[in-house]
Each structure stands twice: as C-alpha cells, then as structure tokens.
Amino acid sequence: MIVFDYDLCIKCGKCEKICPCLAIEMIDFPKLAYPDKCWHCCACIKECPSNAIKLRLPPHIGDQRYEMLVLDRQNTMVFQIFFSGRMIDEMSIQVRK
Numbered sequence: 322m323i324v325f326d327y328d329l330c331i332k333c334g335k336c337e338k339i340c341p342c343l344a345i346e347m348i349d350f351p352k353l354a355y356p357d358k359c360w361h362c363c364a365c366i367k368e369c370p371s372n373a374i375k376l377r378l379p380p381h382i383g384d385q386r387y388e389m390l391v392l393d394r395q396n397t398m399v400f401q402i403f404f405s406g407r408m409i410d411e412m413s414i415q416v417r418k
C-alpha cells in the first residue's frame with residue numbers, strides 16, 4: 322500500500338490525477354481513499370514532485386517496515402528501498418522514452 326509523508330507533500334494534486342484507478346482523493350491533503358483499487362503501479366510515486374509517497378512493501382516481501390521510493394530521472398528509473406525509514410539499497414534501470 323502507498324503511504325504519504327504529509328511533511329513533504331506540497332498539495333499539488335498530481336498523484337490524484339495520475340492514478341489510473343482513481344484510488345487517491347484530494348481533500349486538502351491526498352489520501353488513499355480506495356486501497357482495494359490500488360494495484361501498486363507506482364505511477365503516483367514517480368509523479369510526485371516532492372518524493373512524498375512511498376510504497377510500503379507487502380508482508381510476503383518484507384515485514385511492513387520496508388518501503389520503496391521510485392524516482393524518474395530522465396532515462397533512468399531509480400528504485401530506493403528503505404527499512405524503518407533508512408535507505409538500505411538503490412537500483413537503477415535504464416529506460417527508453
């Protein structure tokens with residue numbers, strides 16, 4: 322499930338607009354209003370200009386203390402893995418656009 326850091330969020334609304342399944346609603350701040358609809362595509366995470374959204378990895382991968390941030394850097398997608406809030410790994414994948 323995705324989690325928001327409201328200290329970083331600038332309330333731009335991009336996450337709500339990009340979500341393909343309308344799982345996010347903006348009421349002052351964004352909220353995962355329909356968690357059952359979220360299929361973890363990470364589009365909102367990539368779109369967020371302030372890195373305020375992370376994907377909390379499901380129990381069969383971690384133990385809910387693992388989170389993933391996805392950064393879109395030109396022709397490279399960067400995946401950062403956090404454990405208890407601390408970055409522990411980073412992977413980069415070149416993409417064609």
Ligand code: SF4
Pocket residue numbers: 323339340341342343344345358359360361362363364365366
């Ligand atoms: S991860 Fe994908 S499906 Fe889930 S809330 Fe974000 S954009 Fe929507």
Ligand code: SF4
Pocket residue numbers: 325329330331332333334335336337351368369370371372373374
């Ligand atoms: S895209 Fe990021 S900064 Fe913008 S409203 Fe969503 S969480 Fe906040």
